Amino acid sequence: MLPRACLRRAPVPRSSLRRRRAAQRWLGNVLASTRRSMTTTTYIIVEPSNGALDMSPAPNAYEIGELIPVARPELEGVAPVLYRLEHTERQLPRVRELAESHHRDGRPPLICCVLETEAVTDVIREHLAESLLLRKPADGSVVFRYYDPRVYAHLGSILAPGQMLTLMGPVTRWTYLDVARAWQEASFDGNGSGSLAVTDEQYEQIARLSFVRRALELLRDAGVAMSADLPRQLDTQLRKAERYGLSPEDQIPFALHGVLVAPNFDRHPQVQSALSQVRETPYVDAVGQWSDNDWQRIGQESAQYPLS
Incomplete structure (x- = not known):
């Protein structure tokens, strides 16, 4: 999402x-x-x-x-x-x-x-x-x-x-x-x-290239400019999604948030809370009700947290 x-x-x-x-x-x-x-x-x-x-x-x-x-x-x-x-x-x-x-x-x-x-x-x-x-x-x-x-x-x-x-x-x-x-x-x-x-x-x-490719297609369809470094950024976020135990269905949305919101958005307490419950609630469902203002705030506040 x-x-x-x-x-x-x-x-x-x-x-x-x-x-x-x-x-x-x-x-x-x-x-x-x-x-x-x-x-x-x-x-x-x-x-x-x-x-x-x-x-x-x-x-x-x-x-x-x-x-x-x-x-x-x-x-x-x-x-x-x-x-x-x-x-x-x-x-x-x-x-x-x-x-x-x-x-x-x-x-x-x-x-x-x-x-x-x-x-x-x-x-x-x-x-x-x-x-x-x-x-x-x-x-x-x-x-x-x-x-x-x-x-x-x-x-x-x-x-x-x-x-x-x-x-x-x-x-x-x-x-x-x-x-x-x-x-x-x-x-x-x-x-x-x-x-x-x-x-x-x-x-x-x-093995992650199929996920990178799908994420790139979504970004291109959304009008996001393609940069040479974008595949590497997506792979970094997909690797983190694996470490968090996210399902394959949740890994691409997580990676897109890492590219569009902030590279360390996952360090934000609100996101950490959602990630801690992925066994009970899928990531997409947990963040599905967050507004654009929520994401903007998370992106701004993520600057104070270390890169993961």
Whole structure:
């Protein structure tokens, strides 16, 4: 539950002209890179569950196949699909158009990324597929949707540079559309090898990314300006929500209050009282009757309490 006063739509100045120029620069960079190295091949990763890949009027992309880890054959039919672009000058504008239209319509991403590599097709496909399994620090593995731009956007702040190189393997360039509908690009040497290993803390951060993503969507829909540090702030608040024993349903509202009210709002006696009773009364129910004035007062008074 958000304080109503905090959810008034704020203007986010971003001209269509700037967007168009940025997109043109990205397209020019990709095309120039392709021309510089005749051994570089361009691919896209598509999430077929989010729609059909209609490349018309551009030439169709060549389907390489699903990215299925050897140890998880049951992912067949639900795995992302790798396509090769063989006519980049005509296909990349259509790829960009598809990605931006899905974002503009509020749909989950169909085009997850554009990637470049000097590796042969079998090598890049195998690496991308096997990277879908993330080893748990203790034992076992989980499906890791690293290719999803809503996940990939946060990995640079969670993983060390060497870990990102391992994750990317033979990839030399990775481009994706971020939450602000801006194209982001990352370059690598293409020499990464092995499988990604993460610490306990990193694994927990990755596990919280779905909550961070949902919170960001709510903030964006409310007109809150997106800052580069916002995902880290949300993760800090979600970590506190876990420590307080809040249910999954209550963790996102708590994190939003931590961002919109004050980072240490939970130290306020009124909030502490509500948190002490979460076993009997869910957090959202406990604070549900508080007014905008209550939240404003809590935010102001929180300055006198230490950061938690």
